[in-house]
Amino acid sequence: MSEQAADDVDDRRRSIGARRNPDTERAILDAAEAIMAEEGIARFSIEAVAKRARAGKPTIYKWWPDKTKLLLDVYHRQKPASVHMDTGTVEGDVFAFLTGVFAHWGDTGAGQVFRFVVAEAQRDEAAAESLRAYSAERRLQSGQIFQRGIDRGELAADVNVGLCADMLAGFIWQRLLTGRIERDPAQLRQTARQMVRGLLA
Template identity: 80%
Template sequence: MTDFATDDADQRRRSIGARRNPDTQEAILEAAEALVFEEGIAGFSIEAVAKRARAGKPTIYKWWPGKTALLLDVYHRRKPANVHMDTGSVEGDVLAFLTGVFVHWGDTGAGQVFRFIVAEAQRDETAAASLAEYSAERRLQGSALFERGVARGELARDVDCGLAADVLAGFIWHRLLTGRIERDPDKLRVVARQMVRGLMAPGR
């Protein structure tokens, strides 16, 4: 199974264009992760990360344009790869995604991290750009889930897979931001069925 989180993070790093020392990079990410999950968002800052990692602030800012970009990489380090499983059906894939994301957000503190990232993006242009880049990557990944269904003949050929991915993302973001993370498997099964039913190919 592909570790999409690692692949996406690597792609972002290549796009920055700055050569990174792997040991220093790992020290910064470990320090950032430890701060988030020991001190919470209130204790997280580039200064605190630099001190803990014994790295210079200019080095951190060279590789991450702001703390939101760094937080997104921390978020990726803890995100399970199996939220994007190929179960053999679109409904099964959607259910696996919903279950995995909500467990991750609810059990690890990652939900609070992501809520903070979304809030920062409303007031800071650098944070907004980092979130937009992240969202574009997630849209491609979510689209692939529905593209598999089209390729199998399970979904109608004219389904807009990007739009379907937006609908799926919109649902989980709305639940996170309104404090309604769903954990009941029966209710999630209903959500997955309802989301997919309107996309089915005729006769299925």
């Protein structure tokens, strides 16, 4: 299909105003996810996504200004719900988070995607901004683990939940970027225990 034909298809899908058309958004994300699964990061491009989704490149760039932002949405879309479980204790929640993230990175192409995003952010300011925005959202989400602990009276009231989330992210990023994804449950339980122990009320 020519680019003009793709744009014509996109025009039929486009919703009124700036609001995203859910069908077009889903088609783009489905196409991006399929390309990643079938061809890997090296063959991933906005052009390839547009062709597969039968969507116009202008629409993709309007919603995802750079490739990194689109990759992060694909990455987050694949993340299992078990990563953010409420187990009833902070240590249990941290263990569930570590187990879920490392399984996700080790069993799918998600670890490769995230490594690429971090690498791109070191050389491209648009990629860096996309990573910062994504990380800020995830920081709030991970911080809920520790906020629940405060609310239960399990953690001291003056614990900084954002800093705790940064410590958690720092550990998993360091392991990913140095090729040491941890899968041993005993080691993950020990990590969770040592992370939480100093925060106890």
